[in-house]
Amino acid sequence: MARIPGRSLWLSAPVGLLCAAVVAALVWLAAPMVPTVVSWAGDTLRAATARAEAAPPDDPLVAALAGEAPLDCRDIYPDDLWRQLAWFPGALLAQSGAVPEIATPPLVEALAPDIRVSCRWHTRDGATLQTALAAVAPDASAAGEAALRGAGFACSALAPGLTCTRTSADAIETHVLRDGWWLVSVERGWHPEDYAGRIAARLWG
Structure with a gap:
């Protein structure tokens, strides 16, 4: 192997040994801190996990019940459906506290709903999508089911909720009580x- 001009083996060997000795000394000095660092890292990760578990789930119903913030239309739509509606050509959204135009107005009197959010999408050609979420009495399902079945809705009363649907001409109306x-x-x-x-x-998942 060719030597590099100007390098002295007599000088480089002691310098190399000195460097190795310095590194070894630093490792020896740092060794007692290794358990402390490992313990600190573990405590940090455990604390972060505990905070994440303690945080309220990303559920608009939980936020509404806790009174942390008013509901928004964006809260009740899954991401893929929201994108589909928002990017639909000419679609516009109006948010309010109004009850949607349903085929069974007496149902509103029976439920006495507290509308938390009402969303109405409409297109240039007059097509509409209306959805509202309201708080009702815990025992409202029985009155709601009677009114909806009487209006010709097909209902599924599988626990823990009631779902009733009716299709008429070009309209589909769906009610969920839960x-x-x-x-x-x-x-x-x-x-x-x-x-x-x-x-x-x-x-509800």
């Missing part, structure tokens, strides 16, 4: 795939 909440969706001339079901799944 855990003291009333979710109502009315589709007229615009029918995204499983519209009402996807919103219910967003709220």
Whole structure:
């Protein structure tokens, strides 16, 4: 192997040994701190995990019940459905506290709902999607089911909630009564795939 001009083996060997000795000394001095560092890292990770577990779940119903913030239309729509509606050509959204235009007005009197959020999408050609979420009495399901079945709705009373649906001409109306909440969706001339079901799944899983 060719030597590098100007390098002295007599000088480089002691310097190399000195460097190795310095590194070894630093490792020896740092060794007692290794358990402390490992313990600190473990405590930090455990604390972060505990905070994450203690944080309220990303569920608009939990936030509404806790009174932490008012509900927004964006809260009740799953991400994929929200994007589908927001990017639909000419679609506009109006948020309010109004009850949607349903086929069974007496149902509103029977439920006496406290509307938390009401969302109405409409297109240039007049098609609409209306969805509202309201708090109702815990025993409202019985009165709601009687009124809806009497109006020709097909109902599924599988626990823990009640779901009633009716299709008439180009309209689909769906009611979900569960855990003291009333979710109502009315589709007229615009029918995204499983519209009402996807919103219910967003709220209750």
